Amino acid sequence: MEWGEWHRDILGPGFQQLALPLAGRQRATLVRCDAVPEPQRTPGSESFLRDTAVLYLHGWSDYFFNRRLARLWKDFGAQFYALDLRDYGRNLRPGDPEQKPGYIDDLAAYDEEVEAALAVISEENPGARTVLAAHSTGGLIAALWANRNPGRLAALALNAPWLEFQFSTAARRITTPFLGGSKRKERAPRALPLVIPNFYVQAASENHGAPPWDLALKPPNGFPVYGQWLRAIFDGQEAVAQGLDIREPVLVQIAMESFRATSYTTKMAHSDIVLDVDRIARRAESLGRETVLARVPRAVHDVFLSDRAAFDVAAGQLRRFARGYIAD
Numbered sequence: 001m002e003w004g005e006w007h008r009d010i011l012g013p014g015f016q017q018l019a020l021p022l023a024g025r026q027r028a029t030l031v032r033c034d035a036v037p038e039p040q041r042t043p044g045s046e047s048f049l050r051d052t053a054v055l056y057l058h059g060w061s062d063y064f065f066n067r068r069l070a071r072l073w074k075d076f077g078a079q080f081y082a083l084d085l086r087d088y089g090r091n092l093r094p095g096d097p098e099q100k101p102g103y104i105d106d107l108a109a110y111d112e113e114v115e116a117a118l119a120v121i122s123e124e125n126p127g128a129r130t131v132l133a134a135h136s137t138g139g140l141i142a143a144l145w146a147n148r149n150p151g152r153l154a155a156l157a158l159n160a161p162w163l164e165f166q167f168s169t170a171a172r173r174i175t176t177p178f179l180g181g182s183k184r185k186e187r188a189p190r191a192l193p194l195v196i197p198n199f200y201v202q203a204a205s206e207n208h209g210a211p212p213w214d215l216a217l218k219p220p221n222g223f224p225v226y227g228q229w230l231r232a233i234f235d236g237q238e239a240v241a242q243g244l245d246i247r248e249p250v251l252v253q254i255a256m257e258s259f260r261a262t263s264y265t266t267k268m269a270h271s272d273i274v275l276d277v278d279r280i281a282r283r284a285e286s287l288g289r290e291t292v293l294a295r296v297p298r299a300v301h302d303v304f305l306s307d308r309a310a311f312d313v314a315a316g317q318l319r320r321f322a323r324g325y326i327a328d
């Protein structure tokens with residue numbers, strides 16, 4: 001299939017982007033990390049995944065921006081790509097009243113851009129094995145995709161995947177019938193009256209001096225939350241609860257602990273303040289046949305956005321998993 005041309009990405013030198021047209025007015029964007037400058041390579045790194053391509057899926061109210069993560073996979077020798085899903089990040093259309101950022105009423109709809117991205121990756125890396133890496137909501141999407149597509153991946157590397165509702169399974173199941181969704185398409189999507197605090201931005205500022213992302217693409221208070229979107233998430237989480245049968249090895253990385261408070265505290269810079277990591281740990285047992293669970297001390301929700309010490313721990317865990325389960 002003929003694709004368009006790669007263009008310089010918003011992340012600057014070493015990154016390029018490719019628009020992936022989808023049905024209707026939609027589009028996704030594939031980002032590729034090219035050569036890593038020698039001064040930015042991880043000390044002591046060595047290439048052991050030269051015949052591997054990685055596709056990364058971001059979380060909710062998010063987009064791909066983590067240069068350190070891309071360069072980590074490149075240090076391993078892999079080819080690294082990231083996908084901005086429809087209505088996220090590079091695909092936002094400022095001023096378009098018809099666009100609902102982050103909205104979807106069926107997680108399987110993302111198969112369209114995942115398949116398009118994999119087709120590009122396959123053309124550029126013939127014969128390479130593929131790893132699907134993902135964070136938070138992207139981790140749920142990736143797990144469900146892998147379950148529907150056995151044998152197409154070498155492994156999954158999931159970073160704080162949103163496998164279960166953070167408040168409880170019971171709360172999710174009680175709430176689900178009252179939400180809109182794909183079975184009730186006659187109801188126009190309406191945003192729920194929810195206010196999301198910007199503690200995550202404050203934690204990132206404490207760890208990095210400033211949030212390492214564009215606040216226009218990943219807003220401090222998140223995207224509007226629609227009932228139909230939440231229903232799609234809950235349906236996916238229920239599928240995980242019933243048990244998936246992912247045949248490839250899965251790495252699940254989470255923070256050591258979760259923490260919640262009504263006002264910002266320094267502890268938020270070293271905890272998962274979004275999800276309940278213990279619930280994720282329990283639900284990870286339902287993913288498939290071979291799952292490795294790794295906790296990262298003092299990590300935040302996105303373990304690869306933690307401070308340098310926690311990032312290095314997470315990187316070491318990922319390196320050991322890649323050597324043991326992906327490399328020849």
